[in-house]
Amino acid sequence: MKFLVDHGSVNLRADVVVIGAGVIGASTAFELAKTGRRVLVIDKLAGPGQGSTSASSAVVRFNYSTRDGVATAWESKHHWTDWAGHLGGPQAGEPLAKFMRTGLVMLDAPIAPPGRVLPIFDELGVPYEVWSAADLADRVPGIDAGRYWPPKRLDDDAFWAGATGELGAFFTPDAGFVDDPQLAALNLADAARRNGATFLFHREITSIVRANGKVAGVDLSDGQRVETSVVINVGGPWSTAVNRLAGVGEDFTISVRPMLQEVHYLQAPPGFNAEHQLGPVVADLDLGIYVRPAPGDGMLIGGTEPECEPLLWLDEPEDAYLNPTAAIYEAQVTRAARRFPGLKVPGRPRGITGVYDVATDWAPIYDRTSLDGFYVAMGTSGNQFKNAPLAGRFMAAIVSAVEDGHDHDANPVRYIGEYTGLEINLAAFSRKRPVNTASSGTVMG
Numbered sequence: 296m297k298f299l300v301d302h303g304s305v306n307l308r309a310d311v312v313v314i315g316a317g318v319i320g321a322s323t324a325f326e327l328a329k330t331g332r333r334v335l336v337i338d339k340l341a342g343p344g345q346g347s348t349s350a351s352s353a354v355v356r357f358n359y360s361t362r363d364g365v366a367t368a369w370e371s372k373h374h375w376t377d378w379a380g381h382l383g384g385p386q387a388g389e390p391l392a393k394f395m396r397t398g399l400v401m402l403d404a405p406i407a408p409p410g411r412v413l414p415i416f417d418e419l420g421v422p423y424e425v426w427s428a429a430d431l432a433d434r435v436p437g438i439d440a441g442r443y444w445p446p447k448r449l450d451d452d453a454f455w456a457g458a459t460g461e462l463g464a465f466f467t468p469d470a471g472f473v474d475d476p477q478l479a480a481l482n483l484a485d486a487a488r489r490n491g492a493t494f495l496f497h498r499e500i501t502s503i504v505r506a507n508g509k510v511a512g513v514d515l516s517d518g519q520r521v522e523t524s525v526v527i528n529v530g531g532p533w534s535t536a537v538n539r540l541a542g543v544g545e546d547f548t549i550s551v552r553p554m555l556q557e558v559h560y561l562q563a564p565p566g567f568n569a570e571h572q573l574g575p576v577v578a579d580l581d582l583g584i585y586v587r588p589a590p591g592d593g594m595l596i597g598g599t600e601p602e603c604e605p606l607l608w609l610d611e612p613e614d615a616y617l618n619p620t621a622a623i624y625e626a627q628v629t630r631a632a633r634r635f636p637g638l639k640v641p642g643r644p645r646g647i648t649g650v651y652d653v654a655t656d657w658a659p660i661y662d663r664t665s666l667d668g669f670y671v672a673m674g675t676s677g678n679q680f681k682n683a684p685l686a687g688r689f690m691a692a693i694v695s696a697v698e699d700g701h702d703h704d705a706n707p708v709r710y711i712g713e714y715t716g717l718e719i720n721l722a723a724f725s726r727k728r729p730v731n732t733a734s735s736g737t738v739m740g
């Protein structure tokens with residue numbers, strides 16, 4: 296597939312410029328292209344999904360701390376299970392990302408109590424089972440159901456103390472993960488192209504052009520200018536820097552900063568992945584990790600920002616290390632080995648580093664801004680891969696309404712789920728929302 300278009304020195308024109316070809320930028324381009332607009336996506340990297348999307352664990356789960364957060368994830372899951380339908384009929388032979396339905400076990404932890412989310416599941420019709428410690432031991436091969444709360448550092452003797460009790464959990468059978476997040480972004484980019492969108496790679500947006508108090512275009516690193524009246528910042532961990540180019544952010548109640556993350560891969564403990572059924576995703580805030588199955592009978596291990604560990608804020612996403620560090624590897628895999636005592640831990644770290652785009656309350660911003668024509672899909676906080684299908688739809692709905700003269704700030708757009716029929720109030724993703732005090736303050740949202 297050829298993405299690069301050469302326009303010589305002639306100024307480009309587009310109805311909409313999308314900054315960023317990650318999974319959410321590609322989804323936004325796809326949905327806006329379907330409205331008949333000429334969409335141009337610009338990314339400084341070499342292809343779709345090469346930014347933070349490429350590092351994603353791509354877990355699809357439904358437990359969030361707000362009703363609209365749960366409704367968005369539950370509706371999005373239906374798009375993943377009908378991925379070819381969502382893409383509007385991919386070409387024959389086109390490789391597609393696959394949703395792996397493994398279920399997710401959420402271990403009890405005071406920081407995200409089941410009493411907060413289960414009533415929302417009941418209201419919205421999200422299926423779940425409540426498990427005792429005995430159920431947990433019975434249903435998840437090799438798990439230790441001990442309670443170790445609160446998470447402790449490895450250099451704290453208390454880390455090595457025995458369990459103080461037993462944990463229960465709840466299980467959502469429809470959760471899982473997408474097997475290849477970068478391929479999902481490519482699928483969306485291909486679908487956008489089939490609907491007329493154009494992609495320009497290896498070009499950085501260096502300034503946002505204004506005229507008469509509105510967006511008038513963007514300037515690129517190669518000296519070209521693109522004339523447009525609508526720009527959408529889907530810059531992932533670079534999104535706050537892109538907002539600075541536009542001079543927006545002052546009226547935001549939510550701030551957004553890049554944060555380093557590491558994800559590690561090990562051989563799964565014996566029995567975790569059966570021949571015809573992979574083991575479940577396990578969200579373990581009791582110890583401060585999550586795990587999910589990985590290719591080749593593997594297990595992927597990530598962190599959930601336990602309070603005992605420093606948050607690794609970055610000034611710039613480029614400051615992220617390229618390779619996993621021994622210290623974070625040791626902390627995360629030792630916690631995982633506590634939960635799965637059969638896990639074998641090699642001495643040398645194996646995994647990847649990535650960068651979250653963390654918002655104050657760990658929920659995204661899908662919104663317009665104070666600059667007419669400038670929109671943002673940002674602050675995805677390590678938890679919005681799963682919502683990419685809907686994020687694109689939200690952005691198309693907001694742009695269409697606002698460009699038609701609708702006051703989205705005063706009267707927020709509402710989205711009705713195609714599969715679930717649920718109404719989602721997009722005020723939940725406003726740049727000016729009250730900070731959600733029920734947030735877990737972690738990647739769980």
Ligand SMILES: Cc1cc2nc3c(=O)[nH]c(=O)nc-3n(C[C@H](O)[C@H](O)[C@H](O)COP(=O)(O)OP(=O)(O)OC[C@H]3O[C@@H](n4cnc5c(N)ncnc54)[C@H](O)[C@@H]3O)c2cc1C
Binds near residue numbers: 354
């Ligand atoms: C380690 C890790 C694990 C994760 N696990 C999960 C998970 O299990 N489940 C889940 O739902 N979510 C998860 N996430 C979050 C999810 O992956 C992100 O929310 C999502 O991929 C963000 O997509 P995006 O399109 O907004 O950003 P990105 O994929 O980062 O894309 C942004 C793009 O913008 C481009 N760009 C930025 N500035 C400019 C500029 N000035 N000019 C040109 N181009 C520019 C960049 O090059 C980049 O390609 C995880 C994230 C990480 C890092």
